[in-house]
Amino acid sequence: MDHHVHTIEVTINGKKYRETVESRLLLSDFLREICGLTGTHVGCEHGVCGACTVQVNGSAVRSCLLFAVQTDGQEIKTVEGLAEPGSLTPLQQNFSECHGLQCGFCTAGILMSTDDFLRQHACPSTKEIKEMLSGHLCRCTGYDGIVKAIEKTVKEKNVAEDKEMKLCT
Numbered sequence: 001m002d003h004h005v006h007t008i009e010v011t012i013n014g015k016k017y018r019e020t021v022e023s024r025l026l027l028s029d030f031l032r033e034i035c036g037l038t039g040t041h042v043g044c045e046h047g048v049c050g051a052c053t054v055q056v057n058g059s060a061v062r063s064c065l066l067f068a069v070q071t072d073g074q075e076i077k078t079v080e081g082l083a084e085p086g087s088l089t090p091l092q093q094n095f096s097e098c099h100g101l102q103c104g105f106c107t108a109g110i111l112m113s114t115d116d117f118l119r120q121h122a123c124p125s126t127k128e129i130k131e132m133l134s135g136h137l138c139r140c141t142g143y144d145g146i147v148k149a150i151e152k153t154v155k156e157k158n159v160a161e162d163k164e165m166k167l168c169t
């Protein structure tokens with residue numbers, strides 16, 4: 001076998017993939033072109049815009065900064081894996097309700113970062129939310145709708161868990 005080619009096994013959105021890839025193939029191109037998961041978008045291709053963000057073992061990462069071979073044996077989640085097919089997570093629902101997207105180019109990446117962020121921050125401040133979003137470029141929304149959507153999601157979750165007074169004062 002050509003030494004520039006490797007066979008990798010990854011789990012993406014719960015499904016196993018075994019593929020032979022060139023060592024220089026970016027994870028973003030692997031997901032889109034080999035796996036057909038085109039919900040992950042590619043903007044700058046050098047780590048600036050955040051559009052390509054996915055999760056590897058639960059952590060948000062820029063898929064244009066990783067080679068596919070680096071994820072051999074790992075668990076990957078893309079925007080297609082956030083909710084069950086045909087449904088939306090509360091965060092996705094609130095992006096829709098709060099006008100957190102227009103063209104949608106940045107949206108998948110922002111959802112993947114926010115999903116990871118909210119697992120680590122039960123009650124983030126607006127400042128913390130904005131800091132997290134600073135890794136993502138959105139040319140359409142002015143970010144207000146995005147921040148609102150995230151804050152609404154936090155509030156609803158904490159109300160549902162009856163934590164609002166304890167955590168969000």
Ligand code: FES
Binds near residue numbers: 044046051062063065
């Ligand atoms: S395409 Fe990866 S950060 Fe812009």
Ligand code: FES
Binds near residue numbers: 100101105137139140
């Ligand atoms: S919704 Fe268009 S770039 Fe963010």
